[in-house]
Amino acid sequence: MSTFDPDALECLAAIVEEGGFERAAQRLSITQSAVSQRLRALEAQVGTVLIVRSRPLKPTAAGQLMIKHAKMMRLLRADLDKDLKELAPSSAGQSREDERISVAINADSIATWALPALDPLAQGGLPIEIITDDQEVTHEWLREGQVLGCVTSLGQALRGCKMESLGGMDYVLVSSASFAREHCPKGINEHNFHHFPYVAFNRKDQLQHLFVTQAFGLPRVVLRQRFVPSSEGQVRAVKAGWGVSVLPELQVRERLERGELVNLVPRHALRVALYWHCWNLSSDVLDTLSRALREAAGRALHPPAVKGP
Incomplete structure (x- = not known):
């Protein structure tokens, strides 16, 4: 060799x-x-x-x-x-x-629970590089060998990798309080959902469509979308009245409590299961990284779903 x-x-x-x-x-x-x-x-x-x-x-x-x-x-x-x-x-x-340890983490996890998990590693000198993408495609970075691990919604282990469930992240459909008062004072339903622009992360983001189809029992929907490729940017756009958006409940919880944002479909939350995939190697650094993410997810996310026999 x-x-x-x-x-x-x-x-x-x-x-x-x-x-x-x-x-x-x-x-x-x-x-x-x-x-x-x-x-x-x-x-x-x-x-x-x-x-x-x-x-x-x-x-x-x-x-x-x-x-x-x-x-x-x-x-x-x-x-x-x-x-x-x-x-x-x-x-x-x-x-x-130049010897970066690269991981791919979805933007919503970065904006809510994942960064605090990595604080001790970064403070200890690990030259970590975080690559961000939509949770449905972060695993492609791992598949191509560009990163050593990823947080993704893919629940199937990749070849040569190990996988563990991190838990579930809830998403809710929100708007600013002023937008809700003016355009949808009684919330959003199966009859008026198509009247409003939706602020999505990027063109790969399917959360807006998935939420609407599940919430209203529809097979397929067409939405008017505006794209802001940043979780924090999406929140800012919604607060400024750009439209409505499906966002992590973790990220908007305090704003909902203060009345800055309004939950437009309070009876429904979309739960997205997240998984950690990494190379199947014996490595102290990789084990430490995996443990840090697992423990942080355990504190912030809903427990993983228990599979039946």
Whole structure:
């Protein structure tokens, strides 16, 4: 089995993570020519192209495997650094910024319960990188080897990974108090739901449609949507009267209690089950990360559903 140059592997990962050769060179503090040389040498050793020179740059299937290998090497080095700090604090160096430990977490979890779980790890020096996306697609980052773990709504384990249930997050349909008074003083129902614009996270966000179909027993709906790719931004847009939105109850609870926002369908909440997927590896850092997320989810989310026999 071939031994690959760690610097070349990091170079490949940096090109993809930074989106280009120039920015990868800046991050690694080397010349752009050196980046190209390391990539060519690695491609020659592997025997195939690792990056498609397109806009944006994309790793090939072989490139994804090599990036995953690079991230595994990062994890091993993070484990070693952690052990050295425990055994001989003076011998452990600072973690390198370019050796990031990457995880994908859905935006709503970041805005509510997930960040406090990671505070001790970040404060302890772990160079963590959080990639955000919709909860229905964060697992694609893991599938492609771009991250070592993800919080997702996918309840089926990926190949080579382990999975555990974190719990359920409730979503409610809300608007500002002034919007509700003017446009829907009696709330939203199956007859008027289509009259209002819905503030969604992005075009991949299906929560608005899922809530309406479940709440009113409809097979399919067409909604007018406005897109704000930020959980906090969605709340701000709703408060400003952009329309209505399906948002985490955790995130809007205090605003509902203060009367700033109004629950437009109080009889219904959409519960989304969340899962933690990560590489099936023996790693102290990965175990610590998993435990931190599991414990934080246990405090904030509804308990996982118990499956029958």
